[in-house]
Amino acid sequence: MHETAQNPEEFWEDFYRERxxxxxxxxxxxxxxxxxxxxxxxxxxxxxxxxxxxxWLAQRGWRVTAVDVSATAMERGARHAAEAGVRIDWERHDLQQSFPDGTFDLVSAQFLHSPVERPDERAQILRRAANAVAPGGVLVIGAHAAAPTWAPSEMHDHVFPTIEQVLEQLDLAPQQWQVETSELIYTASTSPDGVEGERADSVLRVRRIQE
Structure with a gap:
């Protein structure tokens, strides 16, 4: 199911330019x-x-660095941030190739799924995300756990990584990290055609222990 023939920048630029x-x-x-x-x-x-x-983070006082591979998406984000009256640092990265410098009190990876990357590439990105967490800080990963119940059958053939698999991929040293949230949540979900159903997402929050 991975369309690896197209690079991430091309794929996501096409995706955002559709609408x-x-x-x-x-x-x-x-x-x-x-x-x-x-x-x-x-x-x-x-x-x-x-x-x-x-x-949302900036409105609550966080000093935010926002990263995406799509210049189009970030241009929209910068415009919305200006309208909201908040300052955000925008950096364009293909996370398979480069990563922001520094460490952060919060690193957020929400639904960081891509049809143009292999599972090992996502795992590498998440490990770099963990490395970017400052002592005392947290990494929050929100992810799909399964296709929505209303999705076509071929979507249900795709297997998303479990929380246990993500933790194994992160390879966190137990003496340096504490798992604070690790669970599945189920929410109502409606298809674009109005079919009601349910979706399952995984939530993982880990904290780097203060040195």
């Missing part, structure tokens, strides 16, 4: 749930898209 707006602009509920009670500091938003999560 004037792809996403709702609202923050991912998983991020709200896992971050609302944290003290704002520096944040890295990986795969920021059109900026919904980054803007």
């Amino acid at each position: 004037e707006q792809i996403w709702t602009g609202k923050v991912n509920p998983i991020l709200v749930r896992e971050v609302s009670e944290l003290t704002p500091g520096t944040a890295l938003d990986l795969g920021c898209g059109e900026g919904g999560d980054a803007i």
Whole structure:
């Protein structure tokens, strides 16, 4: 199911250019749930898209670096951030090739799935995400656990990594990390055609132990 013939930049530029707006602009509920009670500091938003999560974080006092491979998506995000009156640092990276410098109190990877990457490439990106967490900081990974119940049968053939597999891929030293959230959540989901159903997502929050 991985369309590896097309590189990520081409794929996501084509994806965002299809319509004037792809996403709702609202923050991912998983991020709200896992971050609302944290003290704002520096944040890295990986795969920021059109900026919904980054803007929400900035509005709550986080100093945000937002990253995406699509220049079109980030241009939209920057425009929305200006309209919202918040400052965000925007960096374009193909995360398979490069990664932002520095460490952050929060690293967020929300639904960082791509049909043009192999599972080992996603695992490598998530390991780099963990390495970017400052002591005392957290990594929050929200991900699909299965296709929505209303999805076509071929989508159900795709196997998403389990939380246990993601933890194995991260290869976190137990003496340096604490798992704070590790669970599946089920929410109502409606198809583009109005078919009601359910979707399953995984939530993982790990904290680097303060040195």
